[in-house]
Amino acid sequence: MNSPRKVTRIQRQKREVILAAALEAFAEDGLRGATLEKIADKAGMSKPHVVYYFGSKDAIYTELLQSLLEVWVQPLRDLSEDADPLAAILTYMRRKLRMSQDMPRESKMFATEILHGAPRMRPQLSGDLKALVDDKAALIAGWSAEGKIAKIDPHHLIFSIWAMTQHYADFDIQVEAVLGPDRKAGLYDEADAFLTEFFVRALRP
Amino acid sequence: MNSPRKVTRIQRQKREVILAAALEAFAEDGLRGATLEKIADKAGMSKPHVVYYFGSKDAIYTELLQSLLEVWVQPLRDLSEDADPLAAILTYMRRKLRMSQDMPRESKMFATEILHGAPRMRPQLSGDLKALVDDKAALIAGWSAEGKIAKIDPHHLIFSIWAMTQHYADFDIQVEAVLGPDRKAGLYDEADAFLTEFFVRALRP
DNA sequence: ACAATTTTTGACCATTTGGACAGAAAAATA
DNA sequence: TATTTTTCTGTCCAAATGGTCAAAAATTGT
Incomplete structure (x- = not known):
C-alpha cells in the first residue's frame, strides 16, 4: 500500500517548508544573521523540530x-x-x-x-x-x-x-x-x- | 605648541588602525559575522579598547x-x-x-x-x-x-x-x-x- | 616630582543562540 | 486496544559575544 509512502511525503513536505523558510532567512540575513528561531518561526514550527529534520542550521544551509x-x-x-x-x-x-x-x-x-x-x-x-x-x-x-x-x-x-x-x-x-x-x-x-x-x-x- | 595636536594625531591614528581592521573584518564576514574580538586582534589591541574609541561595533560599521x-x-x-x-x-x-x-x-x-x-x-x-x-x-x-x-x-x-x-x-x-x-x-x-x-x-x- | 587626565586592559556580566534531552502527542502497527 | 514508532515541543545548557567597569599604566600639565 501507500502507508509508508504517505509518511515519506509528509516528511518531504516538512523539509520543503523548512528549506523555503530557511532560504528566505538566509537571503535576508546571511548564514550568521539568520537564526534557527527565525527559520522555525517562518516555517511555523518549533526550533527543536527544525533541528529534528536537519540536524543543524549549517546542514540546512549546505543542502540549500x-x-x-x-x-x-x-x-x-x-x-x-x-x-x-x-x-x-x-x-x-x-x-x-x-x-x-x-x-x-x-x-x-x-x-x-x-x-x-x-x-x-x-x-x-x-x-x-x-x-x-x-x-x-x-x-x-x-x-x-x-x-x-x-x-x-x-x-x-x-x-x-x-x-x-x-x-x-x-x-x-x-x-x-x-x-x-x-x-x-x-x-x-x-x-x-x-x-x-x-x-x-x-x-x- | 603641538602637544595637544600630537595627542589628536595619535587618536586619529588609532581610529585609522581600528577602521582598517574593521573594514577587513566586515568585508570578510559581514556585520554580524565580524566580532569585536576579531577586529581588536587585527588592530592589535584589546576589545575594550576598540569600544573605548568607537562606543560600539555598530558605530564603527556605520562610520566606515x-x-x-x-x-x-x-x-x-x-x-x-x-x-x-x-x-x-x-x-x-x-x-x-x-x-x-x-x-x-x-x-x-x-x-x-x-x-x-x-x-x-x-x-x-x-x-x-x-x-x-x-x-x-x-x-x-x-x-x-x-x-x-x-x-x-x-x-x-x-x-x-x-x-x-x-x-x-x-x-x-x-x-x-x-x-x-x-x-x-x-x-x-x-x-x-x-x-x-x-x-x-x-x-x- | 606630583597631580590630573587620558589611555589601556583584565575580569566580569547579560544576552543571544545553536542545539541536546526527556518526555508528550500523534500515528502506525499489531 | 495495546504496543511500537515517529513526530513534536518545553526546558535547559554551554559557548559565543557585545559591552561594562574598576583599576592599572601611561601621558600631560604644573
Missing part, C-alpha cells in the same frame, strides 16, 4: 546551496549550437535575467556565499563550474572564429552576463532606490530591452 | 560605511562634458574598475550591506545617490540625443558599469576559480581590455 547550484547553472548548460549563435547567447542572457526576477532570494544567497569566500563551494567552482564554463567558452570562441559573432573573450562575456543579470536581483534595493518607485513595475522589461540591445550591439560581428 | 560612500561615488561625480563623450564614459568605467582592483574590501562591504537591504543607507540611496545618478543620466541622455553615442537608457547603462566592474571585486573567488590560477595575474588587464571593447561597441552611434 548544493541543490540550488544545479538549478543555477542550468541555463548555461542549455547553451548550445543554434541556427543563430547571437540568438543563443541572447536566450541565455534572458533566462538568467528571468531567474533574477523569479528567484531573487536564491540569487542573494549565492551572492552572499561567494562574497564571503564561498568556503563550502570552492571545490565546485574550480571543478564542475570551471569545466562547464570552459566548455561553453570554447563554443563561443568557435562562433567568434567563424565570424558569426564579434571577437571577444568568451569567459569575460559570460562574467558580464552573470554580473548584469544578477545585479538586478542582488542589488534590487539600490536599483529601485535610484530609479524611483514609478519605474519599479516595469523594471525587468526595461532591463530586458536594455540588455538585449546592449548585447546585440556588442556581439554582432 | 558613511565615509566610504563619498569615495565610492566620486568617479561618477567627475563624469562630465568632455571632448569625447564616449571617452568620458570609458574613463568612468575604468576608474570604477580600478576601484574594484584597489579597494576590493570596500566593494565587498558595500555589496553586503546593499544585498541585505541597506538598512542604514536607504535614505541616501534614494536621496543623494538618486539625484547624482539622475543628473549624470541626463548628461548621457543629452549625448545620446545629439547622436554622439548610441541611444540607450542611461540609468541602465550606469547600472551595467557598476555591475560589471564591481563583479570582479565582489565575486573574485568565483572569477578566479573559473579562470584558473594562470589567468589570475593579468586579470584586471583582461577585464579592462574586454570592458573597453565591449562598451565601445555598445556605445558608438
